[in-house]
Amino acid sequence: MMISPADMVLFAAVVREGSFTRAARQLGITKQTASERIGKLEEQLGVRLLERTTRRLRMTESGTTYYDRCAAIAAQIDEANSEVQRRQAEPVGLLRVASPMLYGRRYLAPVVADFLSRYPKASVELVLADRRVDLIEEGLDLAIRIGTIDDSSLVARKLGEGPSYFVASPGYLSKHGMPSAKELRSARCIGFSPFETWEAENVKTRIDPVLTVNDLEVACEAAIAGVGIARVPEILCREALQDGRLKVLFGPRPAMLRTLYAVYPSRLNLPSKVRLFVDALATLTEPVSPPHRGGARRKQR
Numbered sequence: 001m002m003i004s005p006a007d008m009v010l011f012a013a014v015v016r017e018g019s020f021t022r023a024a025r026q027l028g029i030t031k032q033t034a035s036e037r038i039g040k041l042e043e044q045l046g047v048r049l050l051e052r053t054t055r056r057l058r059m060t061e062s063g064t065t066y067y068d069r070c071a072a073i074a075a076q077i078d079e080a081n082s083e084v085q086r087r088q089a090e091p092v093g094l095l096r097v098a099s100p101m102l103y104g105r106r107y108l109a110p111v112v113a114d115f116l117s118r119y120p121k122a123s124v125e126l127v128l129a130d131r132r133v134d135l136i137e138e139g140l141d142l143a144i145r146i147g148t149i150d151d152s153s154l155v156a157r158k159l160g161e162g163p164s165y166f167v168a169s170p171g172y173l174s175k176h177g178m179p180s181a182k183e184l185r186s187a188r189c190i191g192f193s194p195f196e197t198w199e200a201e202n203v204k205t206r207i208d209p210v211l212t213v214n215d216l217e218v219a220c221e222a223a224i225a226g227v228g229i230a231r232v233p234e235i236l237c238r239e240a241l242q243d244g245r246l247k248v249l250f251g252p253r254p255a256m257l258r259t260l261y262a263v264y265p266s267r268l269n270l271p272s273k274v275r276l277f278v279d280a281l282a283t284l285t286e287p288v289s290p291p292h293r294g295g296a297r298r299k300q301r
Helices: 005-017 020-027 031-045 061-089 101-118 170-176 181-186 216-224 234-242 272-282
Strands: 050-052 057-059 093-099 122-128 142-146 155-168 189-191 196-200 203-207 229-233 256-264
Touching: 005 020, 005 031, 005 057, 005 061, 020 031, 057 061, 093 101, 093 272, 101 122, 101 142, 101 234, 101 272, 142 155, 142 272, 155 216, 155 234, 155 272, 181 196, 181 203, 189 216, 216 229, 216 234, 229 234, 256 272
Parallel strands: 093 122, 093 142, 189 229
Antiparallel strands: 050 057, 142 256, 155 229, 155 256, 196 203
């Protein structure tokens, strides 16, 4: 029969305390249970470990040898438990975080810098990818996701909402005029697929892009260059809106509003490194004033 490590720890406690009563109290069991378990342990081993009298306990020769091993095992178990508890109290070890590339490049560097400064025993690995990662299969602690969460097995904490706006450069608007929502189909648009539908002022329009790209930053830069109208996240076009290189079309209402989440596999015994990093991410969410509408007068047709 396999010897239970718990019984070995119990034996070490009985010897250390010199009493079944004190050892049982320390381990949260009854004296009778402790005595029965030691008796079963001796039976499994086929040796007598303790000589018992009404006044004292005395180890046999075999018991003395066995105690040294059991005490070492008990110490290792205590050390392992203490280490795990310390890790739960203070972030220790590697934290693996996945994020969309744009969000990661724009926002995560200061969060990571502050996190590592606060918790020097922790380290961080950022995985920037514009794909839906599998946290379990890829060994990730948490991921940042934008939009709908379609995996009910994950815990999702809402971090905020990210608006996107229709934007165009002053040069484009001066040349082509400010379009109405119904005129988007005939406007020069920068899209992400040849078959894309935009909605502005409650009007849905199938656009015919003059430029199709697969990168939001390229779309924003093309809009700044005057290629056409783009629909891009506010975090990407904020500076260009502030310094006048881009103007918002169709009023201050966002063209799209997508929710930002931090997702992780389980809420049960959540490691402190995950909890504290998510708390830091949540502080990034700040109310952003709607960009001012700008642009040239609508071109007469």
